[in-house]
Amino acid sequence: MPADGRVARGDATRRVVLRRAVDVASVDGLEGLSLGRLATELELSKSGVFALFGSKEELQLATVEAALEIFRSYVVTPAAAVAPGLPRLRAICENWLDYSEKRVFPGGCFFFNVGAEVDARPGRVHDAVAAASGSFASFIRETAVEAVSLGHLDADAEVLAFELHALGRAANADAVLNGGTHPYALARRAIGARLS
Amino acid sequence: MPADGRVARGDATRRVVLRRAVDVASVDGLEGLSLGRLATELELSKSGVFALFGSKEELQLATVEAALEIFRSYVVTPAAAVAPGLPRLRAICENWLDYSEKRVFPGGCFFFNVGAEVDARPGRVHDAVAAASGSFASFIRETAVEAVSLGHLDADAEVLAFELHALGRAANADAVLNGGTHPYALARRAIGARLS
DNA sequence: AAACTATACGAACGATCGTGCTACCTTTGG
DNA sequence: CCAAAGGTAGCACGATCGTTCGTATAGTTT
Numbered sequence A, B: 001m002p003a004d005g006r007v008a009r010g011d012a013t014r015r016v017v018l019r020r021a022v023d024v025a026s027v028d029g030l031e032g033l034s035l036g037r038l039a040t041e042l043e044l045s046k047s048g049v050f051a052l053f054g055s056k057e058e059l060q061l062a063t064v065e066a067a068l069e070i071f072r073s074y075v076v077t078p079a080a081a082v083a084p085g086l087p088r089l090r091a092i093c094e095n096w097l098d099y100s101e102k103r104v105f106p107g108g109c110f111f112f113n114v115g116a117e118v119d120a121r122p123g124r125v126h127d128a129v130a131a132a133s134g135s136f137a138s139f140i141r142e143t144a145v146e147a148v149s150l151g152h153l154d155a156d157a158e159v160l161a162f163e164l165h166a167l168g169r170a171a172n173a174d175a176v177l178n179g180g181t182h183p184y185a186l187a188r189r190a191i192g193a194r195l196s
Numbered sequence C: 001a002a003a004c005t006a007t008a009c010g011a012a013c014g015a016t017c018g019t020g021c022t023a024c025c026t027t028t029g030g
Numbered sequence D: 001c002c003a004a005a006g007g008t009a010g011c012a013c014g015a016t017c018g019t020t021c022g023t024a025t026a027g028t029t030t
Helices: A006-032 A035-042 A046-053 A056-080 A086-101 A110-118 A124-149 A157-178 A182-194 B006-032 B035-042 B046-053 B056-080 B086-101 B110-118 B124-149 B157-178 B182-194
Strands: none
Touching: A006 A035, A006 A046, A006 A056, A006 A110, A006 B006, A035 A046, A046 A056, A056 A086, A056 A110, A056 A124, A086 A124, A086 A157, A086 A182, A110 A124, A110 A157, A110 B110, A110 B157, A124 A157, A124 B157, A157 A182, A157 B110, A157 B124, A157 B157, A157 B182, A182 B157, B006 B035, B006 B046, B006 B056, B006 B110, B035 B046, B046 B056, B056 B086, B056 B110, B056 B124, B086 B124, B086 B157, B086 B182, B110 B124, B110 B157, B124 B157, B157 B182
């Protein structure tokens, strides 16, 4: 039933397209993603790429999904393997800063860029991005709640989670916009002060 | 020498176009700004709008400039009139949160959205946005330094300024993406804790 | 009054956009 | 073994993009 056949080939192409799509979208946004551009860069036909997803919106949704998978594998999954409470909270922050600084996506955090792009526009893409972003925010918040209830920290967990998320995103924004790594140092100092 | 003439008329049209342009760009980005769309919505001819600015890039630069003027008049100028140090720092934060929450631009903070759009793309527009963003960051930082040197606060001024800026932007991002005003409440709590 | 400049328009350009249709090939399921 | 299905390409469509050109109009300068 596996066998390198049609379905395998199709999925492989889809994966290739999506890997390029997330990179393009992290720099030029989901609107900057164009079928023609993807097809040219990957040496495929535009209609072939189109047929693979059915519409531009479906391609955008699949791109968000693919980015989410990459994001999870770099940030969430490794952190979830760390001891709950404060250690996990530290891991989340450190993994996230690394994920941004190492430019897993060439334009910095995918969800930061795409989130700012679609935030004020309704639609399925907006909802998908909001859901992804919200689920990560929840992960931070729940970990913060755990850290407080385990006695690792004394703080308002919800505010703390908001602060940590804010510091990471600001570091990403400043570093991508202006270059350099100083914003990450600032964020690490601020996060360290909050988590001690 | 003034007299409502050709130049006055041209400037008036430019102002009308730019007022619309900043609103459009705050939602759809500087790339989503199109000559044709502006012309249609304002009942002007596309070539007329084009001639007013000379190129799309010039229109984008003028739009950034116009947004900066509005931003300054809402956030920076009123805060600069407040006593230096901690009072001014509080005024900056409160003015900024108000500016975002009141939707002076329909898509939330203009520079947040546009900054995320152009952050990873080189060019004159990127530089203009980075300069505007950097000048506001400097304003916060210098005010924080003053607050510390006046003995109003005991903190690392640079880190503090980074934190305050981060909290505001995160509130804007979350509120625009998900709706509601809870993010602003969280930011106010966090900022209050930092400035006491 | 003449020469010049800027606003504004309409029409057209080449390019690119997303999408549809047709056809060909290979794989898959009955 | 044959028919159905899915991947892929080619071609064309209407729309929109930024830009150019020519021109009419009206304010400015000399």
